[in-house]
Amino acid sequence: MKRAKISLVKKAVGLLREDGKRPDGTTILPWSRGKPLAWDVTVPDMYADAHVSNTAMETGAAASLAATNKTNKYSQLSATHIFTPVAIETAGNWQYQAVELVYGNWEGGRP
Numbered sequence: 001m002k003r004a005k006i007s008l009v010k011k012a013v014g015l016l017r018e019d020g021k022r023p024d025g026t027t028i029l030p031w032s033r034g035k036p037l038a039w040d041v042t043v044p045d046m047y048a049d050a051h052v053s054n055t056a057m058e059t060g061a062a063a064s065l066a067a068t069n070k071t072n073k074y075s076q077l078s079a080t081h082i083f084t085p086v087a088i089e090t091a092g093n094w095q096y097q098a099v100e101l102v103y104g105n106w107e108g109g110r111p
Helices: 049-057 061-073 075-079 098-103
Strands: 006-010 025-027 037-042 082-087
Touching: 037 061, 049 061, 061 075, 061 082, 061 098, 075 082, 082 098
Parallel strands: 037 082
Antiparallel strands: 006 025, 025 037
16 A cells, blocks of 8 residues: 555544454545445464365465455444455465455456
């Protein structure tokens, strides 16, 4: 975001959930459909017991699950923000929304 010269706020105070958690950042200006972008980063360990059976069957499974969990966690932001999870597995697999945010398109696979 900094390299693209996009104005942002880290850990924006106004985006607190009831449990006090908030996304990692938000743009100051509208991103799409008149709404600012909010994002939260997660780095699941694809070798953890909770993920290893799924990641052995499908590349990126841990990142996909983590992205879904982040989207559900911040679902209440959809009225005011475009939310994008940024999920990147410890071994380097990127979930497609992280690729789209950083590189601007999704062609499958790794960035």
